[in-house]
Amino acid sequence: MAEANQPGIEIRNLWKVFGPNAKAMVPLLEQGTSKAELNGRHGHVLGLRNVNVTMPAGAIQVIMGLSGSGKSTLIRHINRLVDPTAGEILVGDEDVVQMGAHELREFRRHKTAMVFQKFALLPHRNVLENVVYGLEIQGVARRRQVEAATRWIDRVGLAGFEKHYPNQLSGGMQQRVGLARALANDAPILLMDEAFSALDPLIRTDMQTVLLDIQKEIRKTIVFITHDLDEALRLGDRITILRDGEVVQQGTSQDIVLRPADDYVEAFVKEVSRGRVVHVEAVMAPFNPEDRSLATVPRQTTLDAAANVLMQHDCEHLTVTDEAGTPVGQISLRQLLRAIVTPADDIG
């Protein structure tokens, strides 16, 4: 499973309007009609407004927003469970929007797999039979179905539960089945629609760890929907924030936390523990050779980890180095603390 084989996903000028005459509404929206106006005057509901997202191959792209922001609608466009009103969805070099029914079915069978918020397991099938589902649809030989399913059931930590029915499992275990079902499909793209939102906080963290561990091996292109910023920051290589069907901000977790695009994003970011997200390079002072500290940290170190190092060495400040080990900056305990407890804009 080489990384180069995984297709990236490119969403271009995607519009979604719900209503009987959706296509005709797009030009109106392009001229700046608002969501409320569209609903009140034209009786149509705006789903997505001119969304452009480039999702890199082999990475986790998080799409975040509150309910009603259009994030679930957006993820359903990638395998076209929802048809767009206008726009392009490029997976590798194929445009999903142009696919006919047969092509689309083949695409869903081999290129994508999906994990759902409410698990959506087949209640009349036991764990094993649920996990083989995707392969069964593909028409894979039964022996290989069972082989792959058993491996993934094992990998998500459900060995021994093959004969249990979904109803006999806890929520966390059911979602492990959902994850195993998607992974057994061996599709390069994994779509996760609020996959962990229905789980208890502890189990959610647990599942995040499982996902990150597995991703280290499989390097799939994962699209992960969530309303929880902590989850987004933990999982996302890149994060896109949606509001009322519009992209508000895109970037790495650092970008989001340090430079929130507007009040909406800032409101989210306030509650986040910054020490676990922000890297030292974002807040360090310029390197001063005369005041060099012997304790060094790579510039990708999080503030929390840097504070730990500082404490262990019991010194005034740290030297920050680049990948080659060359000093690029320095950071003091005072600076560290300030970055952890105050917004970035206020740092001198």
Added chain:
Amino acid sequence: MDSFWKFPTMDADTLRLLKKNIDEGFRAFTRAYGDSIESLFNPLQSFLIWAERLLLATPWPVVIAAVAVIAWIASRSMKIVAGCVVTLLVIGWFDMWDDTMKTVSMIFVCTVLAIVIGIPIGIGMARSNRLQRIVNPVLDVMQTMPSFVYLIPVVMLLGIGRVPGVIAVVIYAVPPMIRLTNLGIRMVDKDVLEAADAFGSSSWQKLRNVQLPLALPTIMAGVNQTIMMALSMVVIASMIGVQGLGQPVLKAIANQYFTLGVFNGLAIVGIAIIFDRISQAYGSRLQKHREIVHG
């Protein structure tokens, strides 16, 4: 003001002419096509005769053993098996065995027919709202139209005998089969269907893997209803020559034989209970996976 107190009607001659023309038209149709339509139902006739001979020719202990085995497979409950066996023994002891076998064979054929006709129509209705809008009123008519009314054209076309009896019974008994198949499929969880779509299921795969299995308990309730309604038609069917437990009841009505009527009536109740318990136990066993809940 006359027409205020007395409902203004079509004038009598026109009305008579209308009835006469329709009657004559239908009679002409019967004369012209009756034979070919009758031959169309020949396979059904042979199926009926085969089923009846099978039950009558099999020695009674074998029949009872077979019923016991079916009851056990469907219900896994010794109580239900014992109840079925005792009921059949009592029916036999009161010398109603042959009539019972005739009735059971007819109910069996009617149920098979209702399933074969009802499930595909129910599936079609679940998939198309337009078909549902068309079929629903038809089902309403089939269920509320007094059965004697549609017995008339059926008898005119096919004469008296088993086949018209079965047709009348099926017309009456198939609506719950269709309705409950439709309902069962429509009630399948949307999330699970979406998951099936997301994995690239074709519509046949969706039907076979998701919709039918999840609708099966509801469909079984439909089978159960169909059997009960078919049994309730036994006496009416006997008026057009269907043999079985209905005929002694008919005789009892005509001659005021109270006990004869009650015995045969109770025999009908007996086999109704057997059918009902077996099919219900099977239906709830299909739902076992829903019952065991985590925790």
